[in-house]
Amino acid sequence: MSAVLRLVDVHRTHGEGEAAVHALRGVSFAVHSGELVAVMGPSGSGKSTLLTIAGGLDQPTSGRVEVEGSDLVTLSQAQRARMRRTSIGYVFQGFNLIPALTAVENVALPRELDGVRSRTARAEARAALEEVGIVDLADRFPDDMSGGQQQRVAIARAVVGERRLILADEPTGALDSETGEEILRLIRARCDAGAAGVLVTHEARHAAWADRVVFLRDGVVIDESGSAPVDRLLDEPAASR
Amino acid sequence: MSVKQAMLALLEQEPMYGYQLRTEFESRTGATWPLNVGQVYTTLTRLERDGLIEPAGEDDEGHERWQLTAAGSDEVATWFTTPVARTQPPRDELAIKLALAVTVPGVDVGTVIQQQRGASMTALQDYTRLKRQAGRGTDRREELAWGLVLDSLVFAAEAEIRWLDHCEARLRRAVVERPAAAPSDARNADASNEQAAR
Incomplete structure (x- = not known):
């Protein structure tokens, strides 16, 4: 089975020389259809960088980033933007909905930007809202919704148009524990239905919804689901930074 | 975990027999804290000795059922209204x-x-x-x-x-x-x- 997302030896360095910060140092992993992978790590471990690179929002310094077989690195900017609209769905901690648009308009927007006719895009958006259980709130504005409802809209926007890669960056960060769990159930259900998901979180309870957990430290994968050998901790002070 | 308190609390619902107590306990707690039936019967014997439960006759299939005494009901009420004691931290x-x-x-x-x-x-x-x-x-x-x-x-x-x-x-x-x-x-x-x- 081919991977929906594959990262091969990805490096990302900010700045140069003395001041260079190595956000990612040779990260490789793959996410297949039907799979949810959690990426865990402390602040500054590189997990958010990893997600922006997987989503084509940032470019690696070296390495390959393949989404459904095409390497995002070698695509033109326009092609990359098209991949973001058609293949990749993003869910952020802060929801990032457009306040002047209703729920259904927010969800339809990426489809309309992709050239889908407005009526079709609306119909698809309503179907996506139905899937996340809030089609009755389709005509509400984000400010008139609770945090949990807004995040459901954001998930609908991430999956509309049958996108197969869902990237979620601390999607439950702003929600209470039970509402957060509802959101994870939705992401999980979407993956069970065939999508590939990457969930960045620092909360183990949320990572536990994933099939695999990737532990990241200082831009390096130190462990996957507790099996691989570990960098020695006391041996390696700040030398690597 | 106090098997005694759990048995008493279950009997507060209705009179039950030994095996039924075990089933009811596990339907609420999954297989997290498995109870063996022997443990249930020993506990019932002690509870009867302490005057907290008494025989409630047999059901249609001949199972010997138990019910709370007044003292047993008091014990259940006290258990639910008293916080679980945190004396010494358990050895970790x-x-x-x-x-x-x-x-x-x-x-x-x-x-x-x-x-x-x-x-x-x-x-x-x-x-x-x-x-x-x-x-x-x-x-x-x-x-x-x-x-x-x-x-x-x-x-x-x-x-x-x-x-x-x-x-x-x-x-x-x-x-x-x-x-x-x-x-x-x-x-x-x-x-x-x-x-x-x-």
Whole structure:
């Protein structure tokens, strides 16, 4: 089975020389259809960088980033933007909905930007809202919704148009524990239905919804689901930074 | 875990027989704290001796049922209105192991932490899988009870992982702040040779 997302030896360095910060140092992993992978790590471990690179929002310094077989690195900017609209769905901690648009308009927007006719895009958006259980709130504005409802809209926007890669960056960060769990159930259900998901979180309870957990430290994968050998901790002070 | 209190609380609902008590207990707690039937009968004998329960006759199939006495009802009420005592912290093998790992020469604390974190994460994934199977669990009281027990296991495992993360961060800082610790470096070199040899 081919991977929906594959990262091969990805490096990302900010700045140069003395001041260079190595956000990612040779990260490789793959996410297949039907799979949810959690990426865990402390602040500054590189997990958010990893997600922006997987989503084509940032470019690696070296390495390959393949989404459904095409390497995002070698695509033109326009092609990359098209991949973001058609293949990749993003869910952020802060929801990032457009306040002047209703729920259904927010969800339809990426489809309309992709050239889908407005009526079709609306119909698809309503179907996506139905899937996340809030089609009755389709005509509400984000400010008139609770945090949990807004995040459901954001998930609908991430999956509309049958996108197969869902990237979620601390999607439950702003929600209470039970509402957060509802959101994870939705992401999980979407993956069970065939999508590939990457969930960045620092909360183990949320990572536990994933099939695999990737532990990241200082831009390096130190462990996957507790099996691989570990960098020695006391041996390696700040030398690597 | 107090089997005695749990049996009394179940009998508050209605008179039950021994095997039924076990079934009812496990429908609320899953297989988390398995009870053997012998334990249930011993407990019932003691509760009768202490005047907290009394025979309630046989049901249609000839099972000997038990019911609460007035003293038994009082005991249940007191149990529910009294917080669980936190006297001495229970002995925690993991905390003790880490406390020794940072002080005993030649132990790679980083590996100890990461291996434990991996194992705790696997347990947490198992609990979460059970939760997914249990579904929403609000339609039946027993399912809700079982869901809450699962959540308790989930939160405890999460707390352990958070604590391990915290230990790791503190150890790293300790190493950065004390870079010239020569003996400790030599010790670590030994440890890494040992590791390489394995």
